[in-house]
Amino acid sequence: MLAAAAALPALLALCLALPLSRAQIGSDCSDSAPCAGPQQECSLGYCRCLGAFVKINKDCLPERGFNETCAFDDQCTDFRLKCSGEGRCECVKYYHWDEFSKQCLTHKDLKYMLIDMEEKHDTSGRLIAETSRVFTGMMWTGLAVMIVGLLLGSGCLFYGCCYSRV
Incomplete structure (x- = not known):
């Protein structure tokens, strides 16, 4: 009994030293x-990202808001945000950041969009x-109608003049 009690801490240390199998996302x-x-x-029996994180490939990366650092578009919290070349979440084209409502809104004036479309x-x-x-096309059609x-x-004049004398 004393030998079993002495072996218990050694058995427990051995079990703790064994690596647990870890499940992927x-x-x-x-x-x-x-x-x-972490x-x-x-x-419900499946690995998923915690609330403030988003699954990208096999990792859970933090969600990001406007002007926060990012590596992927999916990290930006709103569909109107994208990860810029500078690595920050910014509003997509034709949207601007509204500081009051804290969201990307469409331009109030469509002039910018129309100017951009005209340039392109x-x-x-x-x-x-x-x-x-x-x-x-209308000029040539009018000329053809006039000729006809x-x-x-x-033809009517000729027919009327020539055949009426007979």
Whole structure:
């Protein structure tokens, strides 16, 4: 009995020295196979990220708000935010940060969006070319109608003059 009591601490130390198998994010977990990362929890038998973290690849990275550091777009908390080249969450195109409401809002004036679209697609040049093409087409159509009318009119005149004398 004394030998068993002396062996118990050694057995306990051996069990603690054995590595526990750690479950990856999205995989099954239990008390014997806890989740691998500190930002993960075992919920309903599966490893998932804690509330303020987001799953990116096999890791749980912290969610970020406007102007906070980030590495991936998915870290930015709002769909209107993206991770910029400088590694900070910023509003996507055509949105601006509203300090009062603490969110990205659309521009109040659509002028900026329209100017940008005009620069990209050269809409004024295309409109001028299309207008010119339509005007030329209408001019040729009008000329053709006038020629047909002249031919029909002269035919009626000729028919009326020549056949009425007979």
